[in-house]
Amino acid sequence: MRPVCQTPLSKLTPPTRPTPENACDCHAHMYGGAGAYPHAADRPFDPAPGDFEHYLAEYCRLHRALGLSRGVLVHSNVYGTDNSVTLDALRVLGDGYKGIALVGPDASTQELQTLKSGGMCGIRLNLIGPAGFELEDLEALAPRLADLDFHAEVIMFSPDTLLEVGERLTALPIPVVFDHACRFTVSAGLDDPGFQRLVGLLGEGKCWVKLSGIYRLTADLPRMVDAEPFVRELMAVNPERVVWGSDWPHVQYEGVMPNDGDLLNFLGACVSEDDAYARILADNPQKLYRFTDQ
Numbered sequence: 001m002r003p004v005c006q007t008p009l010s011k012l013t014p015p016t017r018p019t020p021e022n023a024c025d026c027h028a029h030m031y032g033g034a035g036a037y038p039h040a041a042d043r044p045f046d047p048a049p050g051d052f053e054h055y056l057a058e059y060c061r062l063h064r065a066l067g068l069s070r071g072v073l074v075h076s077n078v079y080g081t082d083n084s085v086t087l088d089a090l091r092v093l094g095d096g097y098k099g100i101a102l103v104g105p106d107a108s109t110q111e112l113q114t115l116k117s118g119g120m121c122g123i124r125l126n127l128i129g130p131a132g133f134e135l136e137d138l139e140a141l142a143p144r145l146a147d148l149d150f151h152a153e154v155i156m157f158s159p160d161t162l163l164e165v166g167e168r169l170t171a172l173p174i175p176v177v178f179d180h181a182c183r184f185t186v187s188a189g190l191d192d193p194g195f196q197r198l199v200g201l202l203g204e205g206k207c208w209v210k211l212s213g214i215y216r217l218t219a220d221l222p223r224m225v226d227a228e229p230f231v232r233e234l235m236a237v238n239p240e241r242v243v244w245g246s247d248w249p250h251v252q253y254e255g256v257m258p259n260d261g262d263l264l265n266f267l268g269a270c271v272s273e274d275d276a277y278a279r280i281l282a283d284n285p286q287k288l289y290r291f292t293d294q
Helices: 052-066 084-093 109-117 135-147 161-170 179-183 193-203 225-237 260-270 274-289
Strands: 024-028 070-074 097-101 120-126 151-155 176-178 208-211 242-244
Touching: 024 052, 024 242, 024 274, 052 084, 052 260, 070 084, 070 274, 084 097, 084 120, 109 120, 109 135, 120 135, 135 151, 135 161, 151 179, 161 193, 176 179, 179 193, 179 208, 179 225, 193 208, 193 225, 208 225, 208 274, 225 260, 242 274, 260 274
Parallel strands: 024 070, 070 097, 097 120, 120 151, 151 176, 176 208, 208 242
Antiparallel strands: none
16 A cells, blocks of 8 residues: 655745845646546556645645745656646746756657746656666656756665766766665665765766755654754865755654744854855755746
8 A cells, every 4th residue: 555645734834044146946846636637547656645736735834924926847657758737836836946857768859858848947867766768768858958958866775885887977967866865774874875975976077966854864853963064075075056945745654743933043053154144045946946036
């Protein structure tokens, strides 16, 4: 029986510092009722109950509460390569929002162009989920993605994966974004070879790192103090290639549901300088996702 996800918290901790103008939540997912948006047969979970209008309203409420005016929706594998629910959300949300699509290895140029016209700016390679779109497929598709100014977002089990495929990923002719900070292991410490490989690639400007899902890596919710040294080291080597995301609505998570206000405040605790805080939340997303001025 597939697990059913928890409902995210509705009462949010307010930000402890002013949210900069054009601040962006670079990682969230959109869902809708299975009747309107059929679920893939091989999906790994069922989202919490709610139709499209409910999810969209809650997402917008989250952004209002945290002072966020831009966002990036990463298409969920609940729907496979049918990107309809994310495209519909982008159409409603407008120019301040972008999407990351899921595609198959046989994706045509016309399909990719349609995705771009709908607000998508990249595709996701899932090195955790079931096979279907492999690194080899991404390598074959990369030249056409480059023509569309797309980037690749990659999710993996741990940064140890970088020891095996890091060179292949960073050799692609498109930007590469590692979400959830490659799922570093707090107990392994800062000297973990996989994490240091991530630090090296980031420091050389060969990748972007998304500070999303950090609550999944810590044993210290809501403070996440044990994760702070990892975030600080990533920031120290290349603060211009780091972005932040809420990971809302926190699917496939069985622990205590995180408070999205606490997640934003955690970033504030890691980044004391206001200009660096604005860089992560606004300036870097502007460069990566190519938002137009509002």
